[in-house]
Amino acid sequence: MSQVSTSPSMTALGVTAKPERRDIGLGRRYAAERRFRLYGMAAIAFGLLFLFLLLFSVVSKGYTAFQQTMITIPVEFSAEIIDKDNERATNPQKLVSANYPVVARNALAKVLGVGEDDRAGLRAVNGMISDSVRVQFRNLVTTDPSIIGTTRTVTFLAHGDLDSAFKGQIDLAVPENNRKVSDKQVGWMNTLAESGALAKHFNTGLFTNGASSRPEAAGVGVAAIGSLYMMLIVLVLSLPIGVAASIYLEEFAPKNRFTDLIEVNINNLAAVPSIVYGLLGLAVFVNFAGFPRSAALVGGLVLTLMTLPTIIIATRAALKAVPPSIRSAALGLGASKMQTVFHHVLPLAMPGILTGTIIGLAHALGETAPLLLIGMVAFVADVPATPMDPATALPVQIYMWANEAERAFVERTSGAIIVLLIFLILMNVGAILLRRRFERRW
Amino acid sequence: MNMMSEAAVEKALDKKMNDISYKMIGKDVSVYYGDKRALYDVNLNVRENTVTALIGPSGCGKSTFLRTLNRMNDTIDGCRVTGRITLDTDDIYDPAIDVVELRARVGMVFQKPNPFPKSIYENVAYGPRIHGLAKSKADLDAIVERSLQKAGLWNEVKDRLQEGGTGLSGGQQQRLCIARAVAVSPEVILMDEPCSALDPIATAKVEELIHELRANFTIVIVTHSMQQAARVSQRTAMFHLGNLVEENDTDKMFTNPDDQRTQDYIMGRFG
Numbered sequence: 076m077s078q079v080s081t082s083p084s085m086t087a088l089g090v091t092a093k094p095e096r097r098d099i100g101l102g103r104r105y106a107a108e109r110r111f112r113l114y115g116m117a118a119i120a121f122g123l124l125f126l127f128l129l130l131f132s133v134v135s136k137g138y139t140a141f142q143q144t145m146i147t148i149p150v151e152f153s154a155e156i157i158d159k160d161n162e163r164a165t166n167p168q169k170l171v172s173a174n175y176p177v178v179a180r181n182a183l184a185k186v187l188g189v190g191e192d193d194r195a196g197l198r199a200v201n202g203m204i205s206d207s208v209r210v211q212f213r214n215l216v217t218t219d220p221s222i223i224g225t226t227r228t229v230t231f232l233a234h235g236d237l238d239s240a241f242k243g244q245i246d247l248a249v250p251e252n253n254r255k256v257s258d259k260q261v262g263w264m265n266t267l268a269e270s271g272a273l274a275k276h277f278n279t280g281l282f283t284n285g286a287s288s289r290p291e292a293a294g295v296g297v298a299a300i301g302s303l304y305m306m307l308i309v310l311v312l313s314l315p316i317g318v319a320a321s322i323y324l325e326e327f328a329p330k331n332r333f334t335d336l337i338e339v340n341i342n343n344l345a346a347v348p349s350i351v352y353g354l355l356g357l358a359v360f361v362n363f364a365g366f367p368r369s370a371a372l373v374g375g376l377v378l379t380l381m382t383l384p385t386i387i388i389a390t391r392a393a394l395k396a397v398p399p400s401i402r403s404a405a406l407g408l409g410a411s412k413m414q415t416v417f418h419h420v421l422p423l424a425m426p427g428i429l430t431g432t433i434i435g436l437a438h439a440l441g442e443t444a445p446l447l448l449i450g451m452v453a454f455v456a457d458v459p460a461t462p463m464d465p466a467t468a469l470p471v472q473i474y475m476w477a478n479e480a481e482r483a484f485v486e487r488t489s490g491a492i493i494v495l496l497i498f499l500i501l502m503n504v505g506a507i508l509l510r511r512r513f514e515r516r517w
Numbered sequence: 518m519n520m521m522s523e524a525a526v527e528k529a530l531d532k533k534m535n536d537i538s539y540k541m542i543g544k545d546v547s548v549y550y551g552d553k554r555a556l557y558d559v560n561l562n563v564r565e566n567t568v569t570a571l572i573g574p575s576g577c578g579k580s581t582f583l584r585t586l587n588r589m590n591d592t593i594d595g596c597r598v599t600g601r602i603t604l605d606t607d608d609i610y611d612p613a614i615d616v617v618e619l620r621a622r623v624g625m626v627f628q629k630p631n632p633f634p635k636s637i638y639e640n641v642a643y644g645p646r647i648h649g650l651a652k653s654k655a656d657l658d659a660i661v662e663r664s665l666q667k668a669g670l671w672n673e674v675k676d677r678l679q680e681g682g683t684g685l686s687g688g689q690q691q692r693l694c695i696a697r698a699v700a701v702s703p704e705v706i707l708m709d710e711p712c713s714a715l716d717p718i719a720t721a722k723v724e725e726l727i728h729e730l731r732a733n734f735t736i737v738i739v740t741h742s743m744q745q746a747a748r749v750s751q752r753t754a755m756f757h758l759g760n761l762v763e764e765n766d767t768d769k770m771f772t773n774p775d776d777q778r779t780q781d782y783i784m785g786r787f788g
Contacts, residue, residue, distance in 0.1 A: 330594055400631035404694070406592060408644040408701060409621035418643070419633060 133492050140490025143278040143291060144238040146204070146267065147230040150182040152216065154224045163220060170220065175212035179204050179231060186272065187263050199259050205232035207292035232280075233273065235290040235483035237264060241273070244482055255482070281490060285456040286467070286475070290483035293476070295491050297455050301371045301466030302440060302498075308375025308462065309382055309439050314432055316379075317386030324387075325394040326416050345384035352381045353445030361449055368450035369465035377449060378439040385438065389431020393424035426510040433506035437499050443470040469495045540565040540705055540735040541586060541623075545600035548581050548590065555581045558600065559761045561754055563705070568727060568736045570750035570767065572743065574782065577756040579739045583707050586737060587623035588616050604705070621648055624698035628710040630690035632682035632697070637674050640682040640693055641665060644701035660700055667733075668696035669726050688719025695726060699734075706730065708738040712745065724749050743783055747771050755779045 086092055154161070157173040180201045181191075189196040208231045216223060232238075236255035239245050241264060251258055267273035284294030328334045356377035360366045366373045397420045405415040421428075446452065452471050459466040467475070469491065476488040541563040548556040556578045563569050563586075571579040581590070588609060590596045602609050609619050621644075632640050641661045644650075651657035661678070665671040670692045674685070682693055691711055698706055708727070712720040727736060727749045740746050746753055747767060754764040755776070763776040774780050 398631075400627065400629060401633065402592070403589065403625075403627060404631045404633060404697075405643075407587065407589060407620060407625035407627070408647070408697065409617050409619075409624075410643075410647055411617050414647055418647075423634065 133489050133496070137486060137489025137491075137493045139242050139244075140281060140486040140493075141278050142242075142275040143280065144233040144241045144273065145230050145276045146183065146233050146273050147228060148182055148186050148272050149226050150178060150212075150229045151185075151226045152178060152212075152223050153181070156181070157216065157223055163223075170217050171213060173213070173216070175209045175216075176201065176204065176206065178212060179208040182229075187266070196259075199257060200263075202256075203234050203237045203260055203263065205234050205291045206289050207232050207287070230276070232291045235481055238291050239482045240264060241268070241275070242486075244486070281487070282494075285458060286454045286472070287456060288454075290479070290481045290487055293484070293487060295469060295472055295494055297458055298467045298469045298472035298491075299494070300458055301374070301451070301455075302468045304371035304459070304462040304466065305375040305378055305468060306436060306440060308372065309378045309436060310432075312375070312379040313382045313386050313435065317383050317432070317435075318390050318428060320383075321387050321390035321394060322416060322421070325391050326420065327412065341384050341387055345388060348444075349381055349442055350444040350448065352377050353448030355380065356445060357448050367463055367465070369453045369455070369467075371451075371459060371462040371464075371466045371468075373449050374446050374451050374466075374468060375462065377445045378442060381442065381445065382435040382439050385435040386428075386432050389434070390424070390428045393427025393431065394420060396427065397423045422513070425513045429509045429513070430506050433502055433509075437502050440498060440502070441470055441495065443468075443474055446471050447474075469498070538565040539563065540605070541737075542603045543582070543585070543600065544602070546582065546585060546602060547599045548578070548585060549597045549599075550593070551595040555759055556585075557759045559756075561761055561764055563735060563737055564752060565735050566731060566733075567752055568731050568738060568750040569752045569754060570746035571737065571739045571754050571756060572741075572746050572782070573756035573762075575741075578759040579754075579756045580709055582756070583709055583737060583739050586705070586707055587620050587625055589620075589625065591616060621701050622703055623705045623707060624701055624703035626691070626694050626698055626706065626708045626711050629714050630687055630694050632685070632690050632693050634681065634683055636679045637665075637682045637685070637693060638678040641696050641700045644697060648701060650701070664696040664700035665693075667699050667730065668692045669722060669729075670696055686719070688715050688722060691715060691719070691723060692726065695723070695730075699730070703734065705735045705737065708736065710739050710741060713741060720745070743771075755782065757782070 156177055157175070158169055162169050180197060183204060184191075184197055184200045187200060189200055191197075211231055212229075215229070233241070236245070237260065240247075240256045240261060245254055245256060247254075247261065256264075264273060280292060281294045282299070283296040284292055285297035287293040324334060324337065356373055360373045360376050361368055366376075401419050401423065402415055405419050406412075410418065446468050451467050452475060453465060453467060455465050455467050457464075473488055473491045473495065476484045476491060479488075539562045543559055543561045543563075546556055546559045546561075547554065559578075559582055561582070571583060573579050584590045585598050585602060586609075588598075590598060598610060604619070604622060607614055609623075633643065635643075638661055641664050642651075642657050645657060645660050651660055662671060662675075665674065670689060673689060674680075674693075682690065685693060691714070695706075695711075712723050715723065724745065727738065730736060738746075738749065750767045752764065753767045753770040755762040755770070755774075755778070757778055763770070763774060763779045765775065770779065771783060774783065
């Protein structure tokens with residue numbers, strides 16, 4: 076083309092000659108643009124790499140927590156051990172305090188062919204069984220005392236160390252004295268596994284059980300219920316309070332020095348370290364108001380205080396983003412201020428408000444520090460029936476398990492993190508769905 | 518009615534003398550935005566069933582004056598209005614006057630079409646609904662149809678009343694906004710440069726509409742287009758630097774204005 080346009084024949088036709096090209100720094104500008112794009116891509120790649128590393132580390136360590144090694148064998152509920160003197164009709168305490176672990180040990184010893192005189196053998200057999208059989212068998216017998224004296228096939232938890240060994244998490248190359256499972260136990264484990272008596276099952280206990288010092292019986296059930304109570308309290312309190320405060324500040328309040336001060340303070344509160352809210356909650360809700368310690372109610376109140384600034388800021392931004400022409404249109408028709416806000420402005424701001432609220436809730440769900448101060452970092456084994464009962468929260472449970480020494484708690488820590496992440500993903504999906512639903516109205 | 522205001526008496530006298538009825542009377546109207554004064558003692562009367570055009574260069578205060586007529590200036594922080602404006606016999610800045618009721622009597626159409634992000638039907642039905650003008654669903658349907666017909670939009674949208682109002686073209690949106698204002702059955706309709714965002718064809722339609730609406734409503738229109746003022750209005754008021762320069766019959770204004778500044782502006786020598 077350039078040849079054609081500068082050819083003498085075209086100049087002869089009256090086409091103007093091309094002036095000399097100016098250097099307007101095009102090469103430099105394009106290079107800067109390319110560089111900037113590269114920086115951007117590098118930043119995103121960096122972020123993705125760490126996200127991938129995080130997920131890989133958590134999932135690879137935690138996926139085994141969703142399976143638990145269990146032993147299924149015929150168990151003789153011997154009257155000899157449970158209720159030797161046949162007192163259960165007169166003394167109900169008898170069935171509660173009976174020595175059930177021995178029942179399980181004898182059953183397993185029988186299957187493995189360990190004699191009743193082999194004390195060392197019996198101890199090794201006992202080490203394969205979770206201590207949680209005491210509670211499990213007690214519940215079986217107290218609900219149906221007629222099984223005493225009969226033999227039933229029962230599935231019960233293997234000991235946490237055996238579970239770790241069965242999942243290949245214990246290095247068998249380490250000298251026998253330095254590891255938690257002996258060679259004999261590993262041999263038995265393999266025999267039982269071959270016969271099908273020992274197998275991995277889906278770990279429902281992880282979702283239903285409370286805290287336990289025995290890793291194989293520990294679960295996030297109590298923590299999940301505690302977190303659920305707190306989320307409900309946060310939602311019920313912070314959404315109406317936050318939205319009402321934002322609507323008043325944005326649409327009704329006069330713009331003066333006092334409202335400016337309030338605005339600055341709200342923005343500052345959003346940046347206050349969460350542990351400070353914990354101290355505030357301890358002083359106000361526990362010491363002054365006298366609410367019970369470790370209760371989900373207090374946790375929920377503290378997290379509400381913490382979430383409010385986030386929700387108010389998000390809601391105000393959403394209200395600000397509604398075009399003023401919509402307000403003018405409604406006011407010009409004779410709508411009152413309140414009708415204008417509730418009929419036109421609020422519905423348009425709804426997607427932004429919901430997104431802000433759910434982000435605030437997700438923050439609150441993952442918050443640990445303030446809960447430590449109000450006593451929610453406690454060993455709670457029973458599911459809280461009301462928000463006034465002692466409870467823990469998912470992130471606190473993770474924190475506590477991370478401090479445990481047993482190998483089996485490592486996978487549980489990661490498993491609990493996975494559960495927490497799934498909750499967060501569900502909440503975010505909920506936010507996206509709600510936003511879509513509200514945005515669809517033109 | 519022995520408590521008639523001074524302005525009302527004036528109006529009655531004026532009517533008797535000239536056989537002209539004034540719908541709205543503005544007396545010594547001044548507007549301040551904070552410390553800045555935007556209007557200087559404007560005296561301007563709006564005649565009933567007449568289209569009054571407000572012209573003048575940008576920033577001359579014509580939109581500000583228009584917005585004092587239904588107190589839309591109230592929504593601006595730091596805005597202060599002095600002087601007196603009456604609608605019929607009511608002083609609209611009297612504390613006893615409810616601004617919501619005033620705006621139901623003095624409707625407004627804005628510069629940029631601003632339909633609600635709702636259906637066409639809902640856009641028109643909103644005003645009657647909040648003011649309780651319709652007794653039944655059928656009643657409301659009738660108001661919507663009549664308003665859309667008055668706005669010349671009925672034939673174009675009657676089959677898609679439930680579709681979004683923002684999906685219409687710019688000109689249709691502006692006529693929807695006019696239908697929305699008409700649906701409340703106001704006495705006065707204020708239009709703030711209603712055609713500035715529209716193409717010539719849509720503008721022609723809206724102008725034709727203004728012409729027809731004159732039979733039932735008193736209209737005050739702010740416009741930047743001299744030709745539009747000449748085409749649609751019977752009375753024209755020229756503003757400059759916050760002052761009312763001249764107010765006259767449109768024909769006289771565009772052929773033989775009294776004031777030199779009007780002459781210069783219309784001839785395009787400034788502005």
